[in-house]
C-alpha cells in the first residue's frame with residue numbers, strides 16, 4: 001500500500017495512543033475506547049452500505065451476534081475472548097451471507113427495511129431464550145487471559161489496534177478490484193452486471209466482510225462493558241449508531257466513520273451521562289439532530305466537505321475537448337462493410353417477449369455479420385430497449401433463440417455474456433463523478449484482466465481508442481456529454497468485447513460532436529467489432545450503419561440497407577414522417 005494512504009493512519013494511531021496514555025480518568029478512558037468501537041462499527045457498515053449504496057438499517061444483527069457469542073462462550077464454556085472475538089468475526093461473516101443471500105433480491109428502500117427486521121427478530125429470540133442480561137464472569141486468577149485489565153488504557157490500545165486493522169483492510173478493499181466492483185454496483189447495478197461484474201457474488205463478499213467486522217467489534221464491546229442485554233446490542237440505536245457516524249463523517253471513505261465517531265460519540269455520551277436520567281434516549285435525539293445538520297450543511301458528510309474545501313479547485317474544463325482520436329469530424333474513417341458470406345456474429349431467431357398483455361417484442365429475427373454496424377430504429381415504445389435487454393441477458397424471452405458467434409446465450413446472466421464478449425452501454429450515464437476517466441474505465445476491464453496491472457493496461461488502451469487519453473486523469477464531473485459518452489464506450493471496450501450493444505450513444509450530442517463519436521464507432525467496426533446501435537438521431541445513423549432493423553409495435557417492420565429503409569413508405573409513415581421525405585428529396 002502506498003505511503004500516502006498508510007501514513008495518515010499511522011499518524012492518527014500514534015496521536016490517539018498518546019492521548020489515551022495521558023488520560024488517567026477511567027470514565028474518559030472508556031469514552032476513548034467507545035469512540036474507536038463505534039468507528040470500527042461504522043467502518044463495517046461502510047464496507048457494505050458506503051460502497052454498494054445498499055443501505056442497511058440492521059447492522060446490529062451482526063454486532064449483537066458477536067457480543068452474545070463472546071459472552072456465551074465465556075459463560076458456558078470458559079472460552080477466552082481472545083478466542084471468542086475471532087470466532088465472533090466468523091459468526092458475523094456467516095450471518096452476513098445467510099442474511100444477504102435472500103435479502104439482496106430486494107433493492108433500494110425494500111432492502112433497507114428488510115435489514116431492519118433482522119436485529120429486531122434476534123432481539124426477541126435472545127429475550128425468549130432467557131438471555132435478558134448476561135454478565136461476563138470476573139476472572140481474578142488470570143485476568144489477562146480473559147482480556148480483563150484493571151488498566152483501562154489497554155482496552156483503548158486494543159480497540160485502536162482493531163480500528164487500524166479495519167482501516168487498512170477498508171483502504172485495501174477500496175483500491176482493489178473488490179472496491180471497484182462495489183462502486184460499480186452503487187453507481188448502476190445493471191450496468192455493472194453488463195460490464196461483467198457478478199454483482200450477487202461481490203455483494204455477498206461485501207456483507208460477509210462487513211458482518212465479520214461487526215461481529216468482531218460486538219465481541220470486543222461485550223468484553224469492555226462486561227454486560228450484554230438484547231437492547232444494548234440488537235437495539236435500533238445500535239444500528240442507527242453505525243449509520244449516523246458514517247453519514248455524519250462521510251459515506252464511502254475510510255476516514256468518514258472515524259471522524260463521525262470522534263465528533264458524535266463523546267457528545268452523545270456526555271449528554272447521556274448528564275441528562276440521561278431526565279431525558280432517557282437523549283443519544284437518539286443527538287444522532288437525529290446530527291443527521292439533519294449534516295443533510296443541510298454537508299450532504300455527503302464532513303470528510304468530503306472538508307476535502308473539497310481544501311483541495312485545489314480543479315481547472316475549468318478546456319473549451320475544446322480532446323479530439324476523438326485523430327480523425328477530424330468531417331472525414332469519417334473509410335471502412336469496408338462485411339461482404340456476403342462473412343461469419344455471423346449475432347443471430348436472432350423468433351424472439352418474443354410480453355409484459356402482461358403487452359407484446360413488447362414480437363417474433364423478431366435477424367442476423368448480423370462480424371464487423372457490421374446494425375442500427376435499430378423505431379418510434380418510442382417500439383421495443384428497442386427490450387430487444388437489447390433480451391440480447392444481453394437482462395430479460396429472458398418467452399420464446400426464441402439468440403446466438404453470439406454460434407453460441408446460444410438465452411438464460412445466461414449479463415456478466416456471463418460480458419465474459420463471452422458482449423459489451424453494452426446505457427442510455428442513462430451514471431459515472432463516478434469524483435473518479436477520473438481512467439478509474440471509471442478500469443471497472444470494465446476486470447472481466448478480462450487477471451491482475452490490476454493488466455486491467456490498467458486494458459483501460460488505457462480503451463481510452464486511447466476512443467481518443468480520451470489527453471484527459472484520462474480528469475474527474476468525470478468535469479466532462480462534457482460527448483466525453484462522457486466516449487468514456488462509457490471506453491468502459492465497454494475495456495472488457496475486450498467482440499460485439500457492442502450501444503443504447504442511444506449519440507443522444508444529447510450536437511451535430512459535430514455526434515460525427516466525432518460516429519467516427520470512433522466506425523473505427524471500432526473496422527477492428528472487426530460488431531456494433532448494434534439503438535439511435536433516434538437519424539441523420540447520423542444513415543452515415544453510420546450498414547443495415548437497419550426498423551421495429552414497430554415490437555415487430556420488424558423493415559430490414560435493409562439505409563438507402564432502402566429511409567425511402568420505404570412504411571418506415572416514413574410509422575417513424576420518419578413525411579417531413580423526412582421532403583428533406584431527403586430536397
Ligand SMILES: Nc1ncnc2c1ncn2[C@@H]1O[C@H](COP(=O)(O)OP(=O)(O)OP(=O)(O)O)[C@@H](O)[C@H]1O
Pocket residue numbers: 355358360378379380381382383384385386387
Ligand atoms: N419491464 C416492463 N414492464 C412492463 N412493460 C414494459 C417493461 N419494459 C418495457 N415495457 C413496455 O414495452 C414497450 C416497449 O418498450 P421499450 O422500452 O423496449 O421501447 P423503446 O423502443 O426502447 O422505446 P424508447 O425509444 O422510448 O426508449 C413499451 O410499451 C414499454 O412501456
